[in-house]
Amino acid sequence: MQTTMWGEVLAKLEKRINRPSFNTWIRPTQMLSMNQKKVNIGVPDDVFVYWLGEHYVNVIVDTLTETLGFQPEIFFVVMENAVHAAAVPETENIPRKRTTMVTPSQTHREVGALEIEDAGSLSKVRVAAQPDRLTKTTNSMEAPAQPWAERIAPRRDFISRVQGHDILASLSSDRSFPRSDTTKNTNPDPPLSQQHQVLRELNPAYTFDSYVVGDSNRLAHDAALSVAAQMAANYNPLFIYGGVGLGKTHLLHAIGNHLSNLAPKTKILYLSAEQFMNEMVLSIREDRMARFREKYRNIDLLLVDDIQFIARKERTQEEFFHTFNTLYQARKQIILTSDCPPKKIPTIAEQLRSRFEWGLIADIQAPDLEMRIEILKKKAASQQIVLPDDVAAYIAKKIHSTIRELEGCLAKIRAYSTFAQQQITLELAQKVLYDLFDTTPRKITVELVQQVVANHYQVDLSSMKSSTRSRKLALPRQIAMYLARELTNLSLSDIVRYFGGRDHTTVMYACRKVEQAQANDKTLREKIIHIRALIIA
Numbered sequence: 001m002q003t004t005m006w007g008e009v010l011a012k013l014e015k016r017i018n019r020p021s022f023n024t025w026i027r028p029t030q031m032l033s034m035n036q037k038k039v040n041i042g043v044p045d046d047v048f049v050y051w052l053g054e055h056y057v058n059v060i061v062d063t064l065t066e067t068l069g070f071q072p073e074i075f076f077v078v079m080e081n082a083v084h085a086a087a088v089p090e091t092e093n094i095p096r097k098r099t100t101m102v103t104p105s106q107t108h109r110e111v112g113a114l115e116i117e118d119a120g121s122l123s124k125v126r127v128a129a130q131p132d133r134l135t136k137t138t139n140s141m142e143a144p145a146q147p148w149a150e151r152i153a154p155r156r157d158f159i160s161r162v163q164g165h166d167i168l169a170s171l172s173s174d175r176s177f178p179r180s181d182t183t184k185n186t187n188p189d190p191p192l193s194q195q196h197q198v199l200r201e202l203n204p205a206y207t208f209d210s211y212v213v214g215d216s217n218r219l220a221h222d223a224a225l226s227v228a229a230q231m232a233a234n235y236n237p238l239f240i241y242g243g244v245g246l247g248k249t250h251l252l253h254a255i256g257n258h259l260s261n262l263a264p265k266t267k268i269l270y271l272s273a274e275q276f277m278n279e280m281v282l283s284i285r286e287d288r289m290a291r292f293r294e295k296y297r298n299i300d301l302l303l304v305d306d307i308q309f310i311a312r313k314e315r316t317q318e319e320f321f322h323t324f325n326t327l328y329q330a331r332k333q334i335i336l337t338s339d340c341p342p343k344k345i346p347t348i349a350e351q352l353r354s355r356f357e358w359g360l361i362a363d364i365q366a367p368d369l370e371m372r373i374e375i376l377k378k379k380a381a382s383q384q385i386v387l388p389d390d391v392a393a394y395i396a397k398k399i400h401s402t403i404r405e406l407e408g409c410l411a412k413i414r415a416y417s418t419f420a421q422q423q424i425t426l427e428l429a430q431k432v433l434y435d436l437f438d439t440t441p442r443k444i445t446v447e448l449v450q451q452v453v454a455n456h457y458q459v460d461l462s463s464m465k466s467s468t469r470s471r472k473l474a475l476p477r478q479i480a481m482y483l484a485r486e487l488t489n490l491s492l493s494d495i496v497r498y499f500g501g502r503d504h505t506t507v508m509y510a511c512r513k514v515e516q517a518q519a520n521d522k523t524l525r526e527k528i529i530h531i532r533a534l535i536i537a
């Protein structure tokens with residue numbers, strides 16, 4: 001039952017996450033156990049714990065919530081091997097020798113803390129909570145370092161570094177606001193002056209130095225540098241937009257880091273638009289809007305990621321509008337990122353849209369091959385990975401769209417080379433990334449076509465193969481013949497045999513009928529496009 005449920009979750013995730021990422025990071029996972037509060041997800045190694053926690057925890061929790069009907073906490077459990085790990089009972093039953101909290105692993109969203117557990121007969125079980133309690137995060141600052149944590153949670157120094165600075169951070173996490181019990185624990189509403197104690201989010205690795213500049217991002221980079229050099233002078237607001245994983249967040253953090261080093265007194269607030277909304281909702285519910293406004297309107301630099309999130313959220317737009325005006329009038333700097341330019345953000349108040357266009361709008365495009373290679377080399381060097389040129393070129397040629405994918409490949413290769421104690425070579429890279437890059441086209445057979453069509457029309461597969469004349473079956477059979485003709489190399493006579501017939505004119509007739517029907521029926525045309533896509537996928 002768990003397997004079926006996980007299968008359903010995987011099927012949903014497959015639609016929500018791009019294919020290479022899904023195949024690399026999600027497909028190898030298993031559900032080990034669940035109860036009414038928690039779900040244990042088995043993963044192959046530490047790198048998965050880090051990477052899933054860093055990038056996919058929210059989508060996994062959302063999908064589980066949708067499937068289970070409640071929001072579980074999730075734990076990633078490293079499996080020595082699938083059989084062994086599948087025998088792990090509920091996590092709370094595993095004898096604990098030590099549990100150490102380490103830093104939250106996150107980019108622009110609250111992700112949470114990681115725990116290490118020693119598990120009796122299991123040589124290692126490591127658990128990454130889907131945590132939303134800042135108390136955990138705070139504890140983590142004092143936690144002793146673990147050797148593996150160094151590898152998989154490189155953000156530890158980030159907490160201690162940030163602690164010393166006068167930077168404000170959002171107190172609410174995406175997931176904490178609907179749950180009053182957690183908010184009680186996590187947000188006792190400390191005085192403003194103490195809020196920097198619970199800082200998170202600015203990633204010290206995201207600096208201008210570690211940012212590779214090329215034609216695709218030069219404008220955004222130069223504008224960011226200019227703002228960092230002189231706030232609210234030239235571009236206010238600075239609006240950076242671009243596709244997924246192309247470096248918008250990196251630039252925001254780079255500005256924040258630059259200023260926090262240069263002028264530690266600068267009050268910097270970095271958060272996602274979603275966090276802004278969550279905190280606003282929480283503040284309204286707890287009657288703390290005055291504090292909320294005080295916090296947001298008393299800063300020098302506001303960095304908001306994914307502003308497109310506020311589309312269709314009128315109350316949030318209104319509140320953000322006032323925040324924007326107050327800061328702007330006080331000559332404070334505002335920097336926003338989005339996945340599209342202001343004019344393409346759907347259903348956003350016109351006054352807000354026009355304000356987003358007041359300053360400079362800079363886009364980031366996908367990097368070219370040279371730049372992708374340079375990024376890979378830079379990332380490798382920063383992690384002390386010896387990455388031969390041919391391996392960098394191999395990965396960069398295969399991955400075009402997002403830099404996050406490049407990093408994913410690098411992390412995977414590094415993990416394998418570490419565990420297998422082998423140097424990184426082209427051969428190793430090819431072996432490790434085989435699944436990811438295996439683009440061998442799916443072999444299309446008549447049986448496959450029949451199966452997909454039968455599923456779509458909810459008819460019995462065996463009846464596809466019979467010569468029954470029922471009306472319900474006529475159309476699906478004809479569509480299956482039509483698509484079999486189009487998608488396979490078989491002759492009419494060969495195809496008809498799969499449908500229990502002998503006369504090739506049956507297929508000819510079916511093809512003609514479907515073509516005519518499609519010409520007059522848009523819905524049917526779209527259905528066939530959809531079915532064809534499922535067959536080819």
Ligand SMILES: Nc1ncnc2c1ncn2[C@@H]1O[C@H](COP(=O)(O)OP(=O)(O)OP(=O)(O)O)[C@@H](O)[C@H]1O
Nearest residue numbers: 210211212243244245246247248249250375403404
């Ligand atoms: N030009 C670059 N040089 C070096 N690293 C980069 C560059 N662009 C992006 N990266 C890296 O790629 C990863 C993804 O970048 P980032 O999170 O900033 O993307 P994003 O555009 O904000 O994505 P999303 O829209 O999903 O939030 C980060 O680890 C970042 O360091």
